[in-house]
Amino acid sequence: MAFPERPTLTLRGCRIYQKALSREEQVRMLEALRRVITSAPFFSPTTRFGKQMSVKMTSAGKYGWYSDARGYRYEEKHPCGQPWPPIPEEVLNIWHGATGLDRTPDCCLINLYRDTAKMGMHQDRDEADFTWPVLSISLGDAGLFRIGNEDRGGKTESIWLESGDVLVMGGPARLLHHGIDRIRPGSSTLLPKGGRINLTCRVVD
Ligand code: SIN
Ligand code: MN
Numbered sequence: 001m002a003f004p005e006r007p008t009l010t011l012r013g014c015r016i017y018q019k020a021l022s023r024e025e026q027v028r029m030l031e032a033l034r035r036v037i038t039s040a041p042f043f044s045p046t047t048r049f050g051k052q053m054s055v056k057m058t059s060a061g062k063y064g065w066y067s068d069a070r071g072y073r074y075e076e077k078h079p080c081g082q083p084w085p086p087i088p089e090e091v092l093n094i095w096h097g098a099t100g101l102d103r104t105p106d107c108c109l110i111n112l113y114r115d116t117a118k119m120g121m122h123q124d125r126d127e128a129d130f131t132w133p134v135l136s137i138s139l140g141d142a143g144l145f146r147i148g149n150e151d152r153g154g155k156t157e158s159i160w161l162e163s164g165d166v167l168v169m170g171g172p173a174r175l176l177h178h179g180i181d182r183i184r185p186g187s188s189t190l191l192p193k194g195g196r197i198n199l200t201c202r203v204v205d
Helices: 023-039 089-099
Strands: 009-011 014-017 056-061 064-068 071-075 107-113 119-122 134-140 142-147 157-161 166-169 178-184 196-202
Touching: 009 157, 023 056, 023 089, 023 107, 023 134, 023 196, 056 064, 064 107, 089 134, 089 166, 089 196, 142 196
Parallel strands: none
Antiparallel strands: 009 014, 014 166, 056 107, 064 071, 107 196, 119 178, 134 166, 134 196, 142 157, 142 178
């Protein structure tokens, strides 16, 4: 696919490409993700403090993001002991189109939000080099994305990310705090059981 040259919107330096994926492309991406999830099923990570996260996760690529009592980190294997499946071609095409980079990402984290799932404000800072951007793809129900500052607290801004939206956090936006306050259940028919899937691709090493 030809990726749009310009973002439809920029929010605090995050480039947002609304509806960058057609419905057909979203369906194809979901089919590719189904194959990933069959070999690397979703699991519920816990925080360092032992609290179960409301979002279910799995990954594709050389590394998967993981969290338990030992903290946040990247792992080379799914908790079942198998290596993570490769990142689907459909996702890599969006990465190259939106970032313009030749380098492929090491990790594609797949987050599943159902019903009341949310994600608290955090920075993505478990990677070695923050000059590489983070790419996010939203599928399914809309999610209320909140973006803040490099330091914790302060004023924030929010935007509903809808199915097919692509967001790039790079440059000065790379370390901004961000999170998902809530999803809007029933706002998309893409996922048969409802909910929202968000993919985030990152260079880890
Ligand atoms: C994340 O920050 O890992 C996920 C963001 C999102 O779900 O849009
Ligand atoms: Mn994040």
